[in-house]
Amino acid sequence: xxxxxxxxxxxxxxxxxxxxxxxxxxxxxxxxxxxxxxxxxxxxxxxxxxxxxxxxxxxxxxxxxxxxxxxxxxxxxxxxxxxxxxxxxxxxxxxxxxxxxxxxxxxxxxxxxxxxxxxxxxxxxxxxxxxxxxxxxxxxxxxxxxxxxxxxxxxxxxxxxxxxxxxxxxxxxxxxxxxxxxxxxxxxxxxxxxxxxxxxxxxxxxxxxxxxxxxxxxxxxxxxxxxxxxxxxxxxxxxxxxxxxxxxxxxxxxxxxxxxxxxxxxxxxxxxxxxxxxxxxxxxxxxxxxxxxxxxxxxxxxxxxxxxxxxxxx
Numbered sequence: 001x002x003x004x005x006x007x008x009x010x011x012x013x014x015x016x017x018x019x020x021x022x023x024x025x026x027x028x029x030x031x032x033x034x035x036x037x038x039x040x041x042x043x044x045x046x047x048x049x050x051x052x053x054x055x056x057x058x059x060x061x062x063x064x065x066x067x068x069x070x071x072x073x074x075x076x077x078x079x080x081x082x083x084x085x086x087x088x089x090x091x092x093x094x095x096x097x098x099x100x101x102x103x104x105x106x107x108x109x110x111x112x113x114x115x116x117x118x119x120x121x122x123x124x125x126x127x128x129x130x131x132x133x134x135x136x137x138x139x140x141x142x143x144x145x146x147x148x149x150x151x152x153x154x155x156x157x158x159x160x161x162x163x164x165x166x167x168x169x170x171x172x173x174x175x176x177x178x179x180x181x182x183x184x185x186x187x188x189x190x191x192x193x194x195x196x197x198x199x200x201x202x203x204x205x206x207x208x209x210x211x212x213x214x215x216x217x218x219x220x221x222x223x224x225x226x227x228x229x230x231x232x233x234x235x236x237x238x239x240x241x242x243x244x245x246x247x248x249x250x251x252x253x254x255x256x257x258x259x260x261x262x263x264x265x266x267x268x269x270x271x272x273x274x275x276x277x278x279x280x281x282x283x284x285x286x287x288x289x290x291x292x293x294x295x296x297x298x299x300x301x302x303x304x305x306x307x308x309x310x311x312x313x314x
Contacts, residue, residue, distance in 0.1 A: 001167060001169055001175075002134065002135045002136075002167075003135070003165070003166060003167055004135060004136040004165035004166065004167055004177060004179070005028065005136070005165050005166075005167060005177035005178055005179045005233065005235055006132070006133045006134065006135075006136060006165075006177070007167040007169075007175050007177055008167070008175050008176075008177050008235050008236065008237050008277060008279075009133075009237060009277070009279055010030055010031075010032050010034070010237075010277045010279065011028060011029070011030050011133070011177075011235060011275070011277070012028075012029045012131040012132055012133045013026065013027065013028055013029070013131055013132070013136050013165070013179060014026070014027050014029070014127040014128055014129065014130035014131030014132065015127060015130060015137060015141050015142030015143075015163075016077075016119060016123040016124070016126040016127040016130060016142065017141045017142055017145050018117065018119070018123070018145060019145070020114070021113055021114045021117030022109070022112050022113045022114055022117075022145055022146040023069040023070055023074070023109050023112075023113040023117050023118055023119060023145050023146050024068075024069055024119060024123065024141065024142045024143055024144075024145040024146075025066060025067065025068035025069065025070075025074065025077040025119040025123050025124055025127050025142060025143050026066075026067045026068070026127060026141075026142035026143040026144075026163060026179070026181065027064055027065070027066050027067075027081055027124065027127040027128055027131060028064060028065040028066075028067070028179060028233050028235075028275070029063070029064045029081075029128060029131050030062065030063060030064060030275060030277065031063055031064075031085065031088070031090045032277070033061035033062070033063060034061055034062060034235075034275050034276055034277045034278065035060070035061055035062075035240055035241070035242055035245045035275070035276045035278065036052075036053045036061065036062035036065075036101075036103065036242075036245060036273060036274065036275055037053050037242065037244075037245035037246035037247070037248060037249045037273065037274030037275075037276075038050045038053040038054075038103065038246065038249050038271065038272070038273050038274065039246065039249040039250040039252070039253060039271075039272050039274070040269075040270070040271045041253050041256075041263075041264040041270045041271075041272075042228075042229060042230075042264055042265070042268035042269040042270035042271065043264075043265070043266040043267070043268070043269070044228070044229070044266070044267060044268060044269040045105065045229070045269035045270075045271050046071060046072045046074075046075065046105065046106040046108075046229070046269055047075075047103070047104065047105045047106075047269075047271055048066075048075045048078055048102075048103060048104040048105075049078075049101065049102065049103040049104065050103060050271075052101060052103065053103060053242075053245075053246065053273070053274075054242075054246070055241075055242045055243045055246060059092055059101055060242070061092075061101065062101045062102070062103060062275070063085050063090055063091060063092075063100045063101050063102060064081050064085065064100065064101075064102045064128075065102070065103055065104065065105075065233050065273050065275070066078040066081050066102055066103075066104035066105075066124060066127075067104070067105060067106075067107075067142070067143040067163075067179075067181050067231050067232070067233070068104060068105075068106045068107070068118075068119050068124075068143050069106065069107055069109040069113060069118065069119060069143050069144075069145060069146050069147070070106060070109065070110075070113070070117070070118025070119050071106055071107075071108045071109070071110055071118065072106060073118035073120075074106040074107075074118045074119050075104050075106055076118075076119070076120045076121060076124070077104070077119040077120060077121065077123050077124030077127070078102045078103075078104040078124060079120075079121045079124060080120070080121035080122060080123060080124025080125035080126070080127070080128070081100070081102045081124045081125070081127070081128055082099075082100045082102050083121065083124075083125055084124075084125050084128040084129075085100035085102070085128075086098060086100055103273060105229075105231040105269070105271040105273070106143075106229070106231070106269075107143060107144075107146075107147060107181055107183040107228075107229045107231060107269075108183070108227040108228065108229060108269075109145070109146030109147060109148075109183065109227075110146075110227070111146075111148075111155060111227050112146035112147075112148060113145075113146045127142070136165045136179065138162060138163060138164045138165060138303055138304050138307045139162045139163070139164075139304065139307035139308040139309065140160050140161070140162050140163075140308040140309060141162075141163060142163055142181075143163060143181045143231075144161055144162045144163035144181045144182065144183065144304060144308070147160070147161030147162060147163070147181060147182060147183035147308070148160060148161050148183060149161040149182055149183065149184045149186070149187065149188055149198050149260075149305060150184075150186070150187040150188070150198050150199050150200040150201075150207075150208075150210055151184075151185050151200070151222075151227075151228065152185060152186070152187070152200050152210050152213050152214055152219075152221075152222075153200040153201065153202075153208065153213060153222065154222035155222070156201075157200045157201040157202075158200065158201075159188075159198040159199070159200070159201070159207075159305075160198075160305070160308035160309060161181075161182045161183045161184070161304070161305060161308060162181075162182055162303075162304035162305045162306075162307055162308030163179065163180065163181045163182070163304045164179070164180055164182070164299075164300040164301060164302065164303035164304025164305070164306075164307065165177065165178065165179040165180075165300050165303070165304075166178055166295075166296045166297075166299035166300040166303060167296060168292040168295055168296055170288065170289070170292055172280075173237070173279075173280055174236070174237065174238060174280050174289075175236065175237050176234070176235070176236045176289055176292035176293055176296055177234070177235050177236070177296055178232060178233065178234045178235070178252065178255070178293065178296035178297045178299075178300045179232055179233050179300060180230060180231070180232035180256075180297055180300040180301050180304060181230070181231050181232060181304070182230050182260065182301050182304050182305055183228055183229050183230065183231075184228055184229070184230050184260045184263065184268060184270075185228045185262065185265050185267050185268055186210050186260045186261045186262045186263055186265070186268075187199040187200065187208075187209065187210030187211075187260075187261060188259060188260060188301060188302065188305045189258070189259060189260075189261050190259075190302060191255070191258035191259050191295075191298040191302075196209055197302055197305055197306060198305050200213060210261055210262070211261050211262065214262065227267075228265075228267050228268045228269070229268050229269035229270060229271070230256055230260055230263065230268065230270045230301070231269070231270070231271045231272070232252070232271075232272050232273070232297065232300065233272070233273045233274075233275055234248055234249060234252040234272060234273070234274055234275065234293045234296065234297060235274070235275035235276070235277070236248065236275075236276055236277070236284075236289055236292075236293075237276075237277045237278070237279040237280045238276055238278070238280050238284040238289060239276065239278040239279075239280060239281050239282065239284065240274075240276035240278070240284055244276070244284065244286060245274040245275065245276045246274060247274075247286065247290075248274035248276065248286075248289065248290070248293060249272045249273055249274035250272075251290040251293055251294060252272040252274070252293050252294065252297050253270065253272055254294045254297075255293065255294040255295070255296065255297025255298040255301070256270060256272070256297060256301070258294070258298050259297070259298040259301040259302060260301060272297075
Protein backbone atom coordinates (compact mmCIF):
# COMPACT_ATOMS: atom_id res chain seq x y z
CA UNK A 1 0.00 0.00 0.00
CA UNK A 2 1.39 3.38 -1.05
CA UNK A 3 -1.47 5.40 0.40
CA UNK A 4 -3.05 6.43 -2.89
CA UNK A 5 -5.70 5.44 -5.42
CA UNK A 6 -3.08 3.39 -7.30
CA UNK A 7 -3.25 0.85 -4.46
CA UNK A 8 -6.22 -0.48 -6.43
CA UNK A 9 -4.89 -2.93 -9.02
CA UNK A 10 -5.58 -1.83 -12.57
CA UNK A 11 -5.50 1.93 -11.88
CA UNK A 12 -2.60 4.14 -12.90
CA UNK A 13 -2.22 7.91 -12.50
CA UNK A 14 -0.18 10.39 -14.49
CA UNK A 15 0.37 14.16 -14.32
CA UNK A 16 1.35 16.64 -16.97
CA UNK A 17 2.61 19.78 -15.22
CA UNK A 18 3.30 23.06 -17.00
CA UNK A 19 5.44 24.97 -14.51
CA UNK A 20 5.99 27.84 -16.95
CA UNK A 21 2.32 28.61 -17.53
CA UNK A 22 1.08 27.25 -14.17
CA UNK A 23 -1.51 24.79 -15.38
CA UNK A 24 -1.72 21.06 -16.07
CA UNK A 25 -3.78 17.89 -16.09
CA UNK A 26 -4.02 14.55 -14.30
CA UNK A 27 -5.24 11.28 -15.83
CA UNK A 28 -6.62 8.26 -14.00
CA UNK A 29 -6.33 5.26 -16.32
CA UNK A 30 -8.27 1.99 -16.00
CA UNK A 31 -7.59 0.43 -19.43
CA UNK A 32 -9.20 -2.89 -18.55
CA UNK A 33 -12.49 -1.04 -18.12
CA UNK A 34 -14.39 -0.30 -14.93
CA UNK A 35 -17.89 0.71 -13.91
CA UNK A 36 -18.18 4.48 -13.64
CA UNK A 37 -20.43 6.94 -11.83
CA UNK A 38 -20.63 10.65 -11.08
CA UNK A 39 -22.16 13.16 -8.71
CA UNK A 40 -22.09 16.90 -9.40
CA UNK A 41 -22.86 19.13 -6.40
CA UNK A 42 -21.38 22.48 -7.36
CA UNK A 43 -23.33 25.06 -9.34
CA UNK A 44 -20.51 25.95 -11.75
CA UNK A 45 -19.23 22.63 -13.17
CA UNK A 46 -17.20 22.00 -16.29
CA UNK A 47 -17.53 18.38 -17.37
CA UNK A 48 -17.49 15.92 -20.26
CA UNK A 49 -19.29 12.56 -20.76
CA UNK A 50 -21.09 12.68 -17.42
CA UNK A 51 -24.41 11.61 -18.96
CA UNK A 52 -22.85 8.29 -19.99
CA UNK A 53 -22.27 7.53 -16.32
CA UNK A 54 -25.93 7.69 -15.34
CA UNK A 55 -27.39 4.29 -14.39
CA UNK A 56 -29.87 4.36 -17.29
CA UNK A 57 -27.19 5.03 -19.92
CA UNK A 58 -26.09 2.23 -22.22
CA UNK A 59 -22.28 2.29 -22.09
CA UNK A 60 -21.32 -0.06 -19.24
CA UNK A 61 -17.69 0.86 -18.48
CA UNK A 62 -15.12 3.67 -18.66
CA UNK A 63 -11.45 3.54 -19.61
CA UNK A 64 -10.07 6.68 -17.95
CA UNK A 65 -10.93 9.92 -16.18
CA UNK A 66 -9.28 13.26 -16.91
CA UNK A 67 -8.96 16.00 -14.30
CA UNK A 68 -7.65 19.21 -15.81
CA UNK A 69 -6.89 22.87 -15.35
CA UNK A 70 -7.72 25.40 -18.03
CA UNK A 71 -11.44 25.87 -17.36
CA UNK A 72 -13.64 24.62 -20.21
CA UNK A 73 -10.68 24.78 -22.61
CA UNK A 74 -8.96 22.11 -20.53
CA UNK A 75 -11.60 19.54 -21.46
CA UNK A 76 -9.63 19.17 -24.71
CA UNK A 77 -7.00 17.23 -22.75
CA UNK A 78 -9.40 14.27 -22.62
CA UNK A 79 -9.04 13.94 -26.39
CA UNK A 80 -5.34 13.25 -25.87
CA UNK A 81 -6.29 10.43 -23.52
CA UNK A 82 -8.67 9.06 -26.14
CA UNK A 83 -5.87 9.11 -28.71
CA UNK A 84 -3.55 7.25 -26.34
CA UNK A 85 -6.15 4.55 -25.64
CA UNK A 86 -7.27 4.26 -29.26
CA UNK A 87 -3.69 3.55 -30.36
CA UNK A 88 -3.74 0.61 -27.97
CA UNK A 89 -7.10 -0.75 -29.12
CA UNK A 90 -8.84 0.20 -25.89
CA UNK A 91 -12.40 1.44 -25.77
CA UNK A 92 -16.08 0.71 -26.18
CA UNK A 93 -16.78 -1.64 -29.08
CA UNK A 94 -18.89 0.45 -31.47
CA UNK A 95 -18.96 -1.89 -34.42
CA UNK A 96 -15.96 -1.24 -36.63
CA UNK A 97 -14.17 1.07 -34.16
CA UNK A 98 -13.16 1.24 -30.52
CA UNK A 99 -14.29 4.41 -28.75
CA UNK A 100 -12.41 5.11 -25.50
CA UNK A 101 -14.73 6.41 -22.77
CA UNK A 102 -13.02 9.26 -20.95
CA UNK A 103 -15.20 11.43 -18.69
CA UNK A 104 -13.53 14.65 -17.57
CA UNK A 105 -13.87 17.58 -15.20
CA UNK A 106 -11.96 20.85 -14.97
CA UNK A 107 -10.95 23.52 -12.50
CA UNK A 108 -10.77 27.23 -13.26
CA UNK A 109 -7.13 28.19 -12.85
CA UNK A 110 -7.10 31.09 -15.31
CA UNK A 111 -6.50 33.62 -12.57
CA UNK A 112 -3.15 31.92 -11.91
CA UNK A 113 -2.25 30.30 -15.25
CA UNK A 114 -0.25 32.58 -17.54
CA UNK A 115 -0.94 33.72 -21.09
CA UNK A 116 -4.38 32.12 -21.15
CA UNK A 117 -2.63 28.74 -21.24
CA UNK A 118 -4.56 25.52 -20.86
CA UNK A 119 -3.90 21.78 -21.26
CA UNK A 120 -4.85 20.29 -24.63
CA UNK A 121 -4.53 17.02 -26.52
CA UNK A 122 -0.72 16.97 -26.28
CA UNK A 123 -0.78 17.42 -22.50
CA UNK A 124 -3.48 14.79 -22.04
CA UNK A 125 -1.44 12.31 -24.07
CA UNK A 126 1.73 13.13 -22.10
CA UNK A 127 -0.10 12.55 -18.82
CA UNK A 128 -0.90 9.04 -20.05
CA UNK A 129 2.76 8.42 -20.90
CA UNK A 130 3.65 9.56 -17.39
CA UNK A 131 1.11 7.29 -15.70
CA UNK A 132 2.21 4.59 -13.27
CA UNK A 133 0.84 2.45 -10.46
CA UNK A 134 3.40 3.79 -8.00
CA UNK A 135 3.21 6.56 -5.38
CA UNK A 136 1.39 9.64 -6.66
CA UNK A 137 3.09 13.03 -6.66
CA UNK A 138 0.96 15.44 -4.64
CA UNK A 139 0.68 19.18 -4.16
CA UNK A 140 0.54 21.81 -6.89
CA UNK A 141 1.21 19.47 -9.80
CA UNK A 142 -0.87 18.17 -12.69
CA UNK A 143 -4.41 19.52 -12.67
CA UNK A 144 -3.68 21.40 -9.43
CA UNK A 145 -0.64 23.33 -10.69
CA UNK A 146 -2.60 26.59 -10.65
CA UNK A 147 -5.09 25.66 -7.94
CA UNK A 148 -5.94 27.95 -5.01
CA UNK A 149 -8.14 27.70 -1.93
CA UNK A 150 -9.51 29.94 0.83
CA UNK A 151 -10.72 32.71 -1.51
CA UNK A 152 -13.38 34.32 0.67
CA UNK A 153 -11.26 37.45 1.26
CA UNK A 154 -10.23 37.95 -2.35
CA UNK A 155 -7.46 36.70 -4.65
CA UNK A 156 -4.68 38.53 -2.81
CA UNK A 157 -5.45 36.52 0.34
CA UNK A 158 -5.71 33.01 -1.11
CA UNK A 159 -3.60 29.97 -0.31
CA UNK A 160 -2.23 27.32 -2.71
CA UNK A 161 -4.48 24.39 -3.55
CA UNK A 162 -3.27 20.95 -4.54
CA UNK A 163 -3.94 17.41 -5.67
CA UNK A 164 -3.85 14.65 -3.08
CA UNK A 165 -4.57 10.95 -2.89
CA UNK A 166 -5.36 8.45 -0.15
CA UNK A 167 -6.49 4.86 0.33
CA UNK A 168 -7.97 2.56 2.95
CA UNK A 169 -7.36 -1.18 3.20
CA UNK A 170 -10.58 -2.84 4.41
CA UNK A 171 -9.05 -6.32 4.62
CA UNK A 172 -9.47 -9.47 2.53
CA UNK A 173 -8.11 -7.60 -0.47
CA UNK A 174 -10.80 -4.91 -0.46
CA UNK A 175 -9.36 -1.43 -1.07
CA UNK A 176 -10.90 2.03 -1.41
CA UNK A 177 -9.03 5.04 -2.77
CA UNK A 178 -9.44 8.65 -3.85
CA UNK A 179 -7.63 11.38 -5.76
CA UNK A 180 -8.86 14.96 -5.38
CA UNK A 181 -7.91 18.28 -6.98
CA UNK A 182 -8.70 21.15 -4.59
CA UNK A 183 -9.38 24.63 -6.01
CA UNK A 184 -12.12 25.71 -3.61
CA UNK A 185 -13.73 28.94 -2.42
CA UNK A 186 -13.68 27.57 1.09
CA UNK A 187 -10.89 26.94 3.55
CA UNK A 188 -9.45 23.50 4.34
CA UNK A 189 -10.16 21.85 7.70
CA UNK A 190 -9.11 18.60 9.34
CA UNK A 191 -12.30 16.49 9.39
CA UNK A 192 -11.25 14.76 12.61
CA UNK A 193 -10.78 17.77 14.87
CA UNK A 194 -11.88 20.82 12.86
CA UNK A 195 -8.38 22.30 12.86
CA UNK A 196 -7.78 24.84 10.09
CA UNK A 197 -5.30 23.52 7.53
CA UNK A 198 -5.56 26.44 5.12
CA UNK A 199 -7.56 29.65 5.47
CA UNK A 200 -7.61 33.12 3.94
CA UNK A 201 -4.91 35.55 4.98
CA UNK A 202 -6.11 38.18 7.43
CA UNK A 203 -4.87 41.78 7.62
CA UNK A 204 -2.49 40.80 10.43
CA UNK A 205 -0.96 38.08 8.24
CA UNK A 206 -2.51 35.21 10.18
CA UNK A 207 -4.65 32.46 8.69
CA UNK A 208 -8.38 33.03 9.12
CA UNK A 209 -11.39 30.78 9.62
CA UNK A 210 -13.35 30.81 6.35
CA UNK A 211 -16.69 30.09 8.00
CA UNK A 212 -16.30 32.82 10.63
CA UNK A 213 -15.26 35.32 7.98
CA UNK A 214 -18.19 34.38 5.74
CA UNK A 215 -20.73 34.73 8.56
CA UNK A 216 -19.34 38.01 9.91
CA UNK A 217 -21.83 40.88 9.82
CA UNK A 218 -19.42 43.15 7.93
CA UNK A 219 -18.39 40.52 5.35
CA UNK A 220 -18.41 41.77 1.74
CA UNK A 221 -18.04 39.20 -1.04
CA UNK A 222 -15.02 39.94 -3.27
CA UNK A 223 -15.52 40.11 -7.03
CA UNK A 224 -15.06 38.24 -9.27
CA UNK A 225 -15.88 35.10 -7.33
CA UNK A 226 -16.54 32.33 -9.88
CA UNK A 227 -13.14 30.67 -10.23
CA UNK A 228 -13.27 27.53 -8.11
CA UNK A 229 -14.01 23.80 -7.90
CA UNK A 230 -13.08 20.56 -6.11
CA UNK A 231 -12.94 17.59 -8.48
CA UNK A 232 -11.81 14.01 -8.06
CA UNK A 233 -12.21 10.28 -8.48
CA UNK A 234 -13.10 7.73 -5.80
CA UNK A 235 -12.52 4.08 -6.51
CA UNK A 236 -12.79 0.58 -5.13
CA UNK A 237 -11.94 -2.90 -6.34
CA UNK A 238 -15.32 -4.17 -5.12
CA UNK A 239 -17.89 -5.38 -7.63
CA UNK A 240 -20.49 -2.62 -7.90
CA UNK A 241 -23.42 -1.96 -10.20
CA UNK A 242 -23.71 1.32 -12.04
CA UNK A 243 -26.27 2.46 -9.46
CA UNK A 244 -23.91 1.61 -6.60
CA UNK A 245 -20.97 3.34 -8.30
CA UNK A 246 -23.04 6.51 -8.61
CA UNK A 247 -23.89 6.14 -4.92
CA UNK A 248 -20.16 5.88 -4.22
CA UNK A 249 -19.60 9.20 -5.97
CA UNK A 250 -22.49 10.76 -4.06
CA UNK A 251 -21.31 9.75 -0.60
CA UNK A 252 -17.80 10.99 -1.45
CA UNK A 253 -19.13 14.55 -1.28
CA UNK A 254 -19.49 14.06 2.48
CA UNK A 255 -15.71 13.96 2.58
CA UNK A 256 -15.57 17.18 0.55
CA UNK A 257 -18.00 18.91 2.92
CA UNK A 258 -16.02 17.82 5.98
CA UNK A 259 -12.68 19.06 4.66
CA UNK A 260 -13.74 22.08 2.57
CA UNK A 261 -15.86 24.71 4.30
CA UNK A 262 -18.00 26.04 2.80
CA UNK A 263 -18.36 23.44 0.02
CA UNK A 264 -20.75 23.14 -2.93
CA UNK A 265 -21.24 26.88 -3.17
CA UNK A 266 -22.78 28.67 -6.18
CA UNK A 267 -19.20 29.48 -7.18
CA UNK A 268 -17.82 25.92 -7.06
CA UNK A 269 -18.22 23.20 -9.68
CA UNK A 270 -17.66 20.31 -7.27
CA UNK A 271 -17.69 17.03 -9.23
CA UNK A 272 -16.71 13.56 -8.01
CA UNK A 273 -16.45 10.50 -10.26
CA UNK A 274 -16.91 6.95 -8.98
CA UNK A 275 -15.00 3.91 -10.22
CA UNK A 276 -15.34 0.18 -9.45
CA UNK A 277 -12.92 -2.31 -11.00
CA UNK A 278 -14.81 -5.42 -9.83
CA UNK A 279 -11.69 -7.40 -8.94
CA UNK A 280 -13.18 -8.43 -5.58
CA UNK A 281 -16.30 -10.51 -6.05
CA UNK A 282 -19.28 -10.85 -3.75
CA UNK A 283 -22.01 -8.62 -2.38
CA UNK A 284 -20.44 -5.30 -1.31
CA UNK A 285 -21.03 -3.69 2.07
CA UNK A 286 -21.89 -0.21 0.76
CA UNK A 287 -22.04 1.31 4.25
CA UNK A 288 -18.50 0.23 5.06
CA UNK A 289 -17.17 1.14 1.63
CA UNK A 290 -18.93 4.51 1.85
CA UNK A 291 -17.32 5.29 5.21
CA UNK A 292 -13.92 4.48 3.73
CA UNK A 293 -14.61 6.74 0.76
CA UNK A 294 -15.45 9.68 3.02
CA UNK A 295 -12.19 9.19 4.95
CA UNK A 296 -10.16 8.86 1.74
CA UNK A 297 -11.59 12.06 0.26
CA UNK A 298 -10.92 14.04 3.43
CA UNK A 299 -7.40 12.66 3.74
CA UNK A 300 -6.67 13.32 0.05
CA UNK A 301 -7.80 16.94 0.33
CA UNK A 302 -5.65 17.60 3.39
CA UNK A 303 -2.63 15.85 1.86
CA UNK A 304 -2.85 17.71 -1.44
CA UNK A 305 -3.15 21.16 0.14
CA UNK A 306 -0.53 20.47 2.82
CA UNK A 307 2.02 19.51 0.16
CA UNK A 308 1.33 22.48 -2.13
CA UNK A 309 3.70 25.42 -2.25
CA UNK A 310 1.80 27.63 -4.69
CA UNK A 311 3.79 29.57 -7.27
CA UNK A 312 1.26 32.38 -7.23
CA UNK A 313 1.98 33.59 -3.72
CA UNK A 314 5.73 33.11 -3.43
